Amino acid sequence: MKRFITILVLLVVAASCGGVKKTQQALNTGNYLQAINTSVMELAENKTRKNKQTYVVLLEEAYAKYLEFEEQEISFLQKDGNPAHLEEIYKRYSEIRNVQNRIRPLLPLPIYDEGREASFSFPNYDAQLLAVQETLSSYLYENASQLLNDATQKWEFRKAYEDFQYLNEINPGYADTRKQMEYAYQNGLDYVKVRMINDTQQIIPERLEADLLNFNTYGMDNLWTAYHTNPLDEIQYDYEMQVAFRDIVITPEQISERQVIKERQIKDGTQDLLDAEGNVVRDSLGNRIEIDRLRTVRCNYYEFTQQKMAQVVGNVNFVDLRTQQSLNSYPLTSEFVFQHIYANYDGDRRALDNDLVARLGLAAVPFPTDEEMVFSAGEDLKTRLKGILQRQRFR
Template sequence: MKALVFIFLIFLIFSCNSVKKTQRAINSGNYTEAINRSVKQLQKNKFNKKGYQYANLLKISSEKFVESNLKRIDFLEKETLKNNAKPIYESYLRLQDVQNRIRPLLPLENEDGSKVIFEFYDFSDEIIAKKKSYAEYLYVKANQFLDSGDKIDSRLAYNSFVELEKLTPSYKNASNLKRDAYINGIDFVLVSLFNTTEQIIPALLEDRLLNFNTYDLDDLWTEYHVNPREDFSYDFAIDINFTSIQFSPERLLERQVPLERAVVDGWRYKKDRVGNFIIDDEGNKIKEDIVINVSGTLFETVQSKEVKVIAEVNYFDLNSDQKINNYPLESLFIFENRFANFEGDRKVLNKDESFLLTRGPVNYPTHEQMLSDSCEDIKAKLKSILKQQIRN
């Protein structure tokens, strides 16, 4: 009973606090928060005592919301600034949205049963007119950016055309102009790979490294070309120069590992000092593990081979004919194969040691295989460099 009373009191306090928070939001001019709180509570239950309170709070907050937004619209229109088209249009959308959220809750009542009266306005003409104004503003602004011929301006034009298409699909020739803005805003980068080492880089590795579709760079404004095209004017060049490829000898390491452990080897009934069985509370004999000491020798063999790849990535600005960045790239790939033989009691072996007994020697990979296997690590390092350059 006490627990139920406690829960009820907590609920009552929470409800009172929620009403007070809504009232405070109104008093501080945060009408949107007050509307959100009121609508949420009324959707749950609009017929209890709190529902009547929230109905009136919703009326007050929505009226003040409409009043403040209309005043803001009036001020923005008097400013006669072209870039006010967006905030004016969005203000009318917000006014319509609030009314659309209130309508499904009607009718709302006061505690005495009388109706809470809401005054609604038809903003459809204003929304249509301001949408046209906003669309025209975006179109004009985007064309001004595009006409400058500057790459950064072309990207701004593209963003404006994207916004325009979301607002009004198929607006004039915006789709074609957006495509032009995108092409003008792209940095075209020519990528070349050089090998100044004494090793041969496998063609497969080279193809995988230069397949920029697999790098997931998420860069809208950079397009990488491996094969130069005469119809493109390139902005930047990336030279990937492999300067050193070093292979270690084929190594074979053998070692003896003495093992000795206490292991469980079955069970028995537990006895006391005089040899009597020990019984639990239910009269059953208590079991205990039989622990024995076992030993053996693990003869482990490790085959290994390494390849270390060193390169440098140079960035060039082709418009100024200058090197703008240089990044070192280093990758280490290790081949390793472990296997073992054993003498002694196999109970001493753990899971990993037992697994080694199932393995055997393998052929060492060729230099070409090693380089191919190192590809993913080299690509990861190169991707990191490319992303770093994009951020710059």
């Protein structure tokens, strides 16, 4: 046990040393953020433990070098004067603020060997951050607005939407950003009207049609595609999704029967054990020895299977309404099998196996109607249709 504890301690120490070594390596190679993040994570567990002292020193040094490096980079980007650098400057100021907010809760951080607290300088860049945010917002708004004004293709509207969306993230509610986003979004959408086609000689159950066309239940996450099962006159649709039923096959109601004859030996009391000469066998105390008396029982088992099957065959076709060309076509096939087994018997049911006895308590049930059969087959169709919608891409 002592040996196990010793090995465990050595492993913990080795792991700790490995973490310190990697953090020091990150610091030495200029990966200041990595060194800061590792040190903060280690100190957040228990900053006062002596084995965490190395991380205090590493954090102090890494933060000082990080701050100096970032200030130099920001100064360089500002001197360049290129508005394309505004986003980079904004990100750097934001990251400095985030780093400071992660370190502050840990303070004070004592360095025991030097009898002092680790020193951290926290310059306030809020004014600079807000100033560059405003300038960047104006720059992004002008660029996105120009792109939106010049847009003629859907991908251009989508790019404008993404630019306005980013602007709204860094400066929510700036000017009429949300209004412009909505306009770009509506123009970037692919509008698809959905049409149900019934080429069978049977009526499609209304419940099935409503279920298949209820796109809200498919859980699709496609930002740029809108499916309309009730097309609107004011929208110019890009594509048509045709859900076509080509054939519906429903088999007749069938009842098949099978008979099984079962025999089994069962215990029916006891009897004296006799020797070869017909004499009663006794034990050493003179008592009569008894054995089980067995007899054979027989049972006629009659099993009935009710069965009915429905198969729905169709396909889903996507058509480009501008060219009237088919884009993709997918098979859409499903089947549903209704089966019910029940049984009865005559004779001694003790001859039957347990699995057969279980069916004796069942009786015949009404067959589903044709409409119910088709609807049940449609449950699987819905899953298949969802898979088709997830695979389909228009551009």
